[in-house]
Amino acid sequence: MSWGRVYFAIQAIAGAAWWAAVFVFPPVRGATLGSLDPVVIAILDIPLFVVGSALAASGLKAAAVATTAWTLIVTVALGVYATMTGEAGWGVLLMSVSAGGSLLALSLTLIGRVPTEWIIAGPFGFRPADMRARPAAHLMLTALEIVIFWGLFLGVIPLVLSGLELRWGLGIPFPAAARPVGVVVLVFASALGLWSAAVMSRIGGGTPLPAAMPNRLVIAGPYRVVRNPMALASIAQGVAVGLLLSSWLVVLYAISGALLWNYAVRPHEERDLEARFGDEFRRYRAAVRCWWPRLRPYVPAPARDDGQYALGG
Incomplete structure (x- = not known):
């Protein structure tokens, strides 16, 4: 049995258990469905979500498509309902996890893998910068990228998530030390990000x-x-913003970004670097870890040409 089918089997069991809890325990019903009539929802959801997941687990691909589509529809609809009423916040969260899992499982079921190459398609494909551009142009483009990306990923999205967390009633109290720690982490992480971007742009002849x-x-x-x-x-910046906003959803968002980058983007980036820089990159990759800093800075072997080496992001 493929991992996609295994996931759908687990989802079918979890869905059946959740519906049993909805009808037996009123607090579960209130937290996940709010004031919605559980009987009406069950008439649609049990066949399309629970039974559909079970059929998908048995290998029926049409059922995998149908239950994934239904999961996405329910997630969006429940999100709109929770935002309008302030109810069923935990239901939105659970369905969001199910929607993401169903999409991954559907890919595994239909094509046997997750097509991560789609992430780097089109304008996000890896291409070297124009070597004819002046260093100042690379610096300006890097600065513009920082403003846009930090504004979006460290400003707009965390504020939206934090607002939804409060609206959906998902807030969890943070200790008093969370905000001071967040300030310190944000300052040091931002300094590291700016330093790294400057080194890449100035020495590498390109941008992030x-x-x-x-x-x-x-x-x-x-x-x-x-x-x-x-x-x-x-x-680290994302986690720090989550601490500043006292939002565990923002912290989870930052951690999820790390997992997405590590498992979906990094393999493609490193294959590109290996193809372009060969043995020099392979020696560097073997000596310097991706996430954990070395105690002693790495000293590369003497360069054969201009003596400069840079690694993207």
């Missing part, structure tokens, strides 16, 4: 953007102690 990647493998500054300091800084 996938469509304008460095032309040289630069092993300098923070890249001598950790392979992806910008990714490390971004995750």
Whole structure:
């Protein structure tokens, strides 16, 4: 049995258990369905979600498509209902997890893998920066990227998540030390991100953007102690913003971003770097870890040409 079918089997069992709890325990019904009539919802959801997941687990691909589509529809509809009424917040959260899991399981069921290459398609495909551009142009583009990405991923999205968390009644009290710790982490992580971006742009002849990647493998500054300091800084920034907002959903969002980048994006990025920089990158990858800094900075072997090496993000 494939992992996709295993997931659908687990989802069928979990769905049946949840519906049993809805009818037996009023607190579960209130937390996940609010004031919605459970009988009306069950008439549709049990066949399409529970039975559909069971049929998908048996290998029926049409059932996998149908139950995934239904899960997505319910997630969106329940999200709108929870936002309008302030009820059923935990139901939205559970259905969001189910929707993500169903999409992954559907990919495994239909094509036998998760098509992570879609993430780097089109404008997000890996391409070296224009070597004819002046260093100042790379710096300006890097600065613009920082403003846009930090504003979106560390400002707009966390504020929306934090607001939904409160509206849906999912807030959890944070200790008093959370905000001071968040300030400290945010300052240091932001400094690391700016330093890393500057080194990449100045020495690498490119930017952190996938469509304008460095032309040289630069092993300098923070890249001598950790392979992806910008990714490390971004995750730490996200967690820090979550602490500042007292939002566990934002903290979870940051951790989820780390997992997405590590398992979906990083393999493609490293294959690109290996194809372009060969043995030099392989030696660097073997000596410097992706997430855990070295105690002693890595010193690369003498370069054969211009002596400069840079690693993207």
